[in-house]
Amino acid sequence: MQHAKPLPALLAQRYHGWKATTHAENAAWYRRLATEGQRPKAMVISCCDSRVHVTSIFGADTGEFFIHRNIANLVPPYEPDGAQHGTSAAVEFAVTALKVAHLIIVGHSRCGGVQGCLDMCAGRAPELEEKTSFVGRWMDLLRPGYERMVARDLPAADQPRALEQEAVLVSLENLMTFPFVRSAVEARTLSLHGLWTEIGEGGLEYYDAEENRFLPV
Amino acid sequence: MQHAKPLPALLAQRYHGWKATTHAENAAWYRRLATEGQRPKAMVISCCDSRVHVTSIFGADTGEFFIHRNIANLVPPYEPDGAQHGTSAAVEFAVTALKVAHLIIVGHSRCGGVQGCLDMCAGRAPELEEKTSFVGRWMDLLRPGYERMVARDLPAADQPRALEQEAVLVSLENLMTFPFVRSAVEARTLSLHGLWTEIGEGGLEYYDAEENRFLPV
Amino acid sequence: MQHAKPLPALLAQRYHGWKATTHAENAAWYRRLATEGQRPKAMVISCCDSRVHVTSIFGADTGEFFIHRNIANLVPPYEPDGAQHGTSAAVEFAVTALKVAHLIIVGHSRCGGVQGCLDMCAGRAPELEEKTSFVGRWMDLLRPGYERMVARDLPAADQPRALEQEAVLVSLENLMTFPFVRSAVEARTLSLHGLWTEIGEGGLEYYDAEENRFLPV
Amino acid sequence: MQHAKPLPALLAQRYHGWKATTHAENAAWYRRLATEGQRPKAMVISCCDSRVHVTSIFGADTGEFFIHRNIANLVPPYEPDGAQHGTSAAVEFAVTALKVAHLIIVGHSRCGGVQGCLDMCAGRAPELEEKTSFVGRWMDLLRPGYERMVARDLPAADQPRALEQEAVLVSLENLMTFPFVRSAVEARTLSLHGLWTEIGEGGLEYYDAEENRFLPV
Numbered sequence: 001m002q003h004a005k006p007l008p009a010l011l012a013q014r015y016h017g018w019k020a021t022t023h024a025e026n027a028a029w030y031r032r033l034a035t036e037g038q039r040p041k042a043m044v045i046s047c048c049d050s051r052v053h054v055t056s057i058f059g060a061d062t063g064e065f066f067i068h069r070n071i072a073n074l075v076p077p078y079e080p081d082g083a084q085h086g087t088s089a090a091v092e093f094a095v096t097a098l099k100v101a102h103l104i105i106v107g108h109s110r111c112g113g114v115q116g117c118l119d120m121c122a123g124r125a126p127e128l129e130e131k132t133s134f135v136g137r138w139m140d141l142l143r144p145g146y147e148r149m150v151a152r153d154l155p156a157a158d159q160p161r162a163l164e165q166e167a168v169l170v171s172l173e174n175l176m177t178f179p180f181v182r183s184a185v186e187a188r189t190l191s192l193h194g195l196w197t198e199i200g201e202g203g204l205e206y207y208d209a210e211e212n213r214f215l216p217v
Numbered sequence: 218m219q220h221a222k223p224l225p226a227l228l229a230q231r232y233h234g235w236k237a238t239t240h241a242e243n244a245a246w247y248r249r250l251a252t253e254g255q256r257p258k259a260m261v262i263s264c265c266d267s268r269v270h271v272t273s274i275f276g277a278d279t280g281e282f283f284i285h286r287n288i289a290n291l292v293p294p295y296e297p298d299g300a301q302h303g304t305s306a307a308v309e310f311a312v313t314a315l316k317v318a319h320l321i322i323v324g325h326s327r328c329g330g331v332q333g334c335l336d337m338c339a340g341r342a343p344e345l346e347e348k349t350s351f352v353g354r355w356m357d358l359l360r361p362g363y364e365r366m367v368a369r370d371l372p373a374a375d376q377p378r379a380l381e382q383e384a385v386l387v388s389l390e391n392l393m394t395f396p397f398v399r400s401a402v403e404a405r406t407l408s409l410h411g412l413w414t415e416i417g418e419g420g421l422e423y424y425d426a427e428e429n430r431f432l433p434v
Numbered sequence: 435m436q437h438a439k440p441l442p443a444l445l446a447q448r449y450h451g452w453k454a455t456t457h458a459e460n461a462a463w464y465r466r467l468a469t470e471g472q473r474p475k476a477m478v479i480s481c482c483d484s485r486v487h488v489t490s491i492f493g494a495d496t497g498e499f500f501i502h503r504n505i506a507n508l509v510p511p512y513e514p515d516g517a518q519h520g521t522s523a524a525v526e527f528a529v530t531a532l533k534v535a536h537l538i539i540v541g542h543s544r545c546g547g548v549q550g551c552l553d554m555c556a557g558r559a560p561e562l563e564e565k566t567s568f569v570g571r572w573m574d575l576l577r578p579g580y581e582r583m584v585a586r587d588l589p590a591a592d593q594p595r596a597l598e599q600e601a602v603l604v605s606l607e608n609l610m611t612f613p614f615v616r617s618a619v620e621a622r623t624l625s626l627h628g629l630w631t632e633i634g635e636g637g638l639e640y641y642d643a644e645e646n647r648f649l650p651v
Numbered sequence: 652m653q654h655a656k657p658l659p660a661l662l663a664q665r666y667h668g669w670k671a672t673t674h675a676e677n678a679a680w681y682r683r684l685a686t687e688g689q690r691p692k693a694m695v696i697s698c699c700d701s702r703v704h705v706t707s708i709f710g711a712d713t714g715e716f717f718i719h720r721n722i723a724n725l726v727p728p729y730e731p732d733g734a735q736h737g738t739s740a741a742v743e744f745a746v747t748a749l750k751v752a753h754l755i756i757v758g759h760s761r762c763g764g765v766q767g768c769l770d771m772c773a774g775r776a777p778e779l780e781e782k783t784s785f786v787g788r789w790m791d792l793l794r795p796g797y798e799r800m801v802a803r804d805l806p807a808a809d810q811p812r813a814l815e816q817e818a819v820l821v822s823l824e825n826l827m828t829f830p831f832v833r834s835a836v837e838a839r840t841l842s843l844h845g846l847w848t849e850i851g852e853g854g855l856e857y858y859d860a861e862e863n864r865f866l867p868v
Contacts, residue, residue: 005408014276023419028752028840034417040267050257059231069286070303080349086287089355101679132297138306189679191222200251202240231710234451439842448710457853468851474701484691493665503720504737514783520721523789566731572740625656634685636674
């Protein structure tokens with residue numbers, strides 16, 4: 001791999017600072033996590049967006065959350081066709097091997113992927129409709145959520161948030177199509193949770209199944 | 218989604234603590250990130266493993282890294298077939314829309330996915346060879362790295378680490394099959410980096426292209 | 435004390451979150467508790483085990499329970515020999531100075547201390563029989579309970595739970611050897627209670643003196 | 652044990668509420684903790700005082716802290732004489748069996764035990780000097796701290812706090828007399844920490860070894 005470069009000096013410098021402080025303070029714990037293996041309590045699926053840090057929001061310790069991050073925190077439906085499904089692999093590993101107790105989907109405001117989906121479905125982003133657009137094809141997963149949102153006939157200003165929250169619900173629904181998720185949920189060894197965070201004001205809402213809407217935590 | 222549960226109270230409590238402190242202290246910055254959009258300097262691809270926190274290791278601020286996490290930090294080759302490719306979508310978004318300056322692959326020690334690949338390729342994990350195994354099919358991406366590792370004829374004890382580092386190299390190689398990555402690298406608007414971290418002792422190595430091996434940062 | 439280290443950063447961060455929320459919301463009450471002194475209704479003696487949180491189980495407010503926690507929730511017999519007796523000191527303080535109305539012993543399932551006692555008494559843990567084993571000598575307190583349990587001729591699978599419940603009874607009996615406990619009980623200013631909790635299913639049983647066995651709460 | 656009473660109805664009621672909510676929300680995690688055993692990151696030694704709740708202050712999850720609580724958070728010196736030493740047993744179990752990474756002593760303001768020691772050493776509490784006083788004999792452990800405090804010639808108003816902080820230091824010193832603590836500290840598999848909390852205002856200070864005094868967290 002002739003194209004790889006060394007780590008930028010600033011990051012190397014910060015790393016050495018971390019090793020001399022945070023790692024040094026917790027070295028015994030890190031060693032135990034290394035030798036005894038991880039035992040995370042929860043899997044979190046959140047967006048790649050640089051403004052969403054679930055370990056910070058929840059004060060999570062090293063070893064506490066198994067985290068998958070992809071564009072728009074989407075989970076595809078169960079499709080065991082022998083092709084590569086990175087998200088499904090992560091869910092399978094968390095639920096069947098690590099046996100996490102909670103699986104939490106975290107959506108967020110100002111999501112670029114969701115905005116792309118909105119534009120694409122409204123016919124405003126033809127480049128995303130092309131077969132070669134990875135983002136476009138990935139956001140196809142959210143089309144059922146878009147249909148539901150359209151049916152609510154919302155003002156344009158409310159649509160991004162509504163679709164961001166639909167992304168959480170589509171993922172929760174798709175999760176239930178995985179046999180090992182469904183059986184764990186039914187056996188009460190796994191619980192599913194849907195969250196949506198507003199990144200500017202630091203708001204946090206959860207999906208309330210009884211009221212069928214998102215409410216502040 | 219009738220199966221979704223509210224957020225566990227402990228996490229809700231910690232969230233409120235975060236909002237009253239970390240968020241309150243940085244509210245102006247978070248608001249700017251919300252209204253002006255993210256502008257991350259780098260994309261990081263690391264593992265879902267709960268023991269790997271790149272924002273902690275690199276002291277990264279909110280808004281600094283666009284992070285994709287999947288099992289064993291793998292990037293598949295370029296395959297614009299119209300199917301869903303979550304990792305490729307994240308790379309496409311980071312490189313073409315966000316125009317990140319760095320793309321960093323972070324492998325790590327004690328990787329459960331890599332160990333699974335090792336077992337599968339050595340014939341010790343038939344369940345991973347089944348078509349329905351999402352983890353198995355995902356780890357197929359690492360088979361070229363396994364072949365190279367086998368050719369080095371290493372003692373068994375050295376194989377996990379060697380394969381973990383091959384996972385970084387396979388990803389770097391596959392990245393270069395994406396036309397938009399290759400052209401950005403060649404135009405020097407993007408640089409690629411390969412890292413491997415030892416989670417117990419907090420060690421960090423980078424792939425040195427000249428020496429063709431990993432060296433301590 | 436040159437060996438002491440600062441508080442790990444994660445705990446410091448969570449503390450600041452607590453202070454800005456839980457403490458801020460209850461500051462008036464905390465200030466009264468500070469200036470007027472504590473006035474707990476009950477003393478609870480439970481195990482050090484990280485899975486047993488009586489304040490959580492009983493929704494106890496700050497100031498409500500005076501809590502002593504030791505290995506296997508044991509109370510030694512009255513022995514005013516001038517040596518250090520930490521448990522006896524805690525009981526003395528609670529009953530004579532704080533005049534608590536209830537004294538509750540809380541045993542629990544999967545108790546490592548009780549299992550050690552079982553192994554030791556059955557001759558399977560010679561290291562615990564050594565004079566220098568603090569855990570072994572502490573668990574000697576439970577030997578009378580072990581003798582009673584053996585007399586019941588239980589299958590091996592039922593023995594841990596039986597001995598965990600004997601630990602509660604031994605403690606209740608020993609409590610009555612303290613003159614100030616006995617006189618408070620006889621004056622009906624203090625009542626004693628024995629509980630046992632099953633940590634997996636969250637079960638709770640209490641010792642019923644009439645039936646001379648543990649029954650679900 | 653004819654003297655034991657059933658659980659007061661209010662506590663039974665609260666327990667049922669906890670089981671239907673907190674336990675139900677976390678049942679899968681509690682079951683795993685039950686079957687796989689605890690793996691606490693830290694041992695905390697704090698006072699029995701009803702106003703000190705370290706799990707609340709640190710947002711600690713079930714399974715995170717192994718907690719010993721006694722009067723004035725004292726650790727006696729290493730004394731393997733075959734007698735019962737509850738605190739030493741708890742420390743031994745945490746360090747040698749559970750292999751905790753951190754051992755944290757938490758002192759606090761308005762400590763009744765420390766006040767008793769102050770009164771006793773100043774000749775104002777003859778009843779605590781009696782051989783039969785468990786509290787008095789327990790607080791003898793703090794006499795070395797009292798001597799150091801007296802040498803500082805502080806105004807009376809500052810003495811309780813100074814002696815409360817000495818209680819933390821005496822415990823840290825005594826911990827180092829335990830061979831298994833010392834060797835773990837020297838091997839860097841265990842780190843010791845001293846804290847003092849002000850219960851009215853929710854303040855928290857840590858012992859800074861370099862400055863040899865307590866500083867705000």
